[in-house]
Amino acid sequence: MDFSLGTERELLANSLGRYLADKFGSEARLKALASPEGWSREAYDGLVELGAVGAMFTEEAGGYGGSAFDIAVVFGEIGRGLAMGPFLGTLMAGKVLEAAGETAVIEEVVGGEKLLTFAHEPAQGPDGRAAEPVRAEKAGDGYKLTGAKGVVSFADEADLFVVMAGSGTELSTFLVKAGAPGLTVQSYPVVDGGKAGEVVFKDTPAALIGEEAKAAQIVDQAVAAGLVALAWEGYAIMQVLRDKTVEYLRERKQFGIPIGKFQALQHRMGTMALEVEQAHSAAINAAVGLEEGGNAALRAASAAKVTLGKNGSLLAEEAIQMHGGIGMTWEFAVSHYAKRLIMIGHELGDEDYHLQRFIDLGKEEAA
Incomplete structure (x- = not known):
């Protein structure tokens, strides 16, 4: 099966990734966090200009994407770059507006004129x-x-x-x-x-x-889109933590050899690699489910959230432990990635909530 994103999505991912690497590296992030605002509106506006928000919505609604895998590309790069901004709130609120045909508002948000949450x-x-x-x-x-x-x-x-x-x-x-x-x-x-x-x-x-008293299903699908976004953001962060941990194990020496040569740590890295791939599969499944809509979208989104909650917590803990004390420091990027990954596990419902939801949705299908 071909899991490639396609040329246009690859170009978008490369553009967003380069922008964040150039304009919002670790030093810029720390500066933004220390500012009175607590985030960088300039970095957010730059991502909007490159199409990060427009890619979330269909052309009919005022964007130029709107599929589940467009959302996946955007939030994957947000995760890799630890970008801050109202991306998740904009996605879910925009999907509600999109379903109601409120294109004028979405066009203002896509153009960077208004912030939506x-x-x-x-x-x-x-x-x-x-x-x-x-x-x-x-x-x-x-x-x-x-x-x-x-x-x-x-x-x-x-x-x-x-x-x-x-x-x-x-x-x-x-x-x-x-x-x-x-x-x-x-x-x-x-x-x-x-x-x-x-x-x-x-x-x-x-x-x-839209219509009064008719929003329940629309909101469910909007939240499902948000869960797909979190699944891909979390997967990207897990990739970063895996890669940074491998790099550290190759560089850090003890008894004159890289600690990555120690068999116990190699086994733990093997487990991390498996957890990342499981999260990737769950994220793909959630995106496919969102494209199908209905109950399939809700079940696949909850399944991905359960996987992300379990695997993400393990990745964050293992990355911190294998880096040792330096992994907890404010100046070191690993601590920020780990913190964000743990928080993603609790956004829009934690692992326990979504496990029960997955079970309940399965009973509804069977009934």
């Missing part, structure tokens, strides 16, 4: 329980939202929010502009780089996206 996770109250869910009510010709969303990617930087909200007994999605009345954001840095925020809506004006 996805507010879908429930916020937590001070006691750790879920805060008030977001509810939508009719208000004249539009709607108003009340409630809270948590860990919204780049919430204080976003110009537009796609928000999941209860409308009656069903789910709807809404578009909210930054600075709208009743909208407040509490922003904070996240551990693996970049920013997020808790977003509160209080009678906040919002525009309905």
Whole structure:
């Protein structure tokens, strides 16, 4: 079977990879993390200009790609370069807009004129329980939202929010502009780089996206696209950690010989290589499932997330352990890759959540 990405996707991958290597290496990343903003808008804008966001969406929606493997290429390079920005939120929010035919908004995002994010996770109250869910009510010709969303990617930087909200007994999605009345954001840095925020809506004006109370399946497919993106980002990071660990084992000497000659470490490297290939297979399967749509997309995405959670944690731990103390230092890139890989394992549901989801979806198919 041919797993090549094709000429156009290879060109895109090369362009994004070269840009990140030239403009957003380890030194630039550390500088961005230490800045008051906590990320580099300049690097994000450069990736947008090269087509990183446009490749996520179809031509009909205002992009120039939109397939699962276009998403795979973009997020693979994001992983390799440890790029920071609202890429994941933009993808999922954009897929909701794409399904509703909201091309004007997507064109603004693809052109770099607006930042878009996805507010879908429930916020937590001070006691750790879920805060008030977001509810939508009719208000004249539009709607108003009340409630809270948590860990919204780049919430204080976003110009537009796609928000999941209860409308009656069903789910709807809404578009909210930054600075709208009743909208407040509490922003904070996240551990693996970049920013997020808790977003509160209080009678906040919002525009309905698509049909009211018809958003459940659309959101499921948007989240499936996000899981495919994470699978490919995680796979790319696993490749980097494997390669950096092999390089270190060849260079680091003990008793006058490279420690990579020690059989115990060779066995551990063999295990790492197998885990990387398993993650690759799961990522390919998730992309194929997304192309098929429906229940196949959801099951394949959950399967990939389970594989990534298990294998990614092992890769991160092994890379740190075989590098020794230096692997934990802030200045050393391995620690940043390992941290991001661990966090990917928890985004959009952890390994346990997706294992149960995979089982439940299988029961639904069999019923």
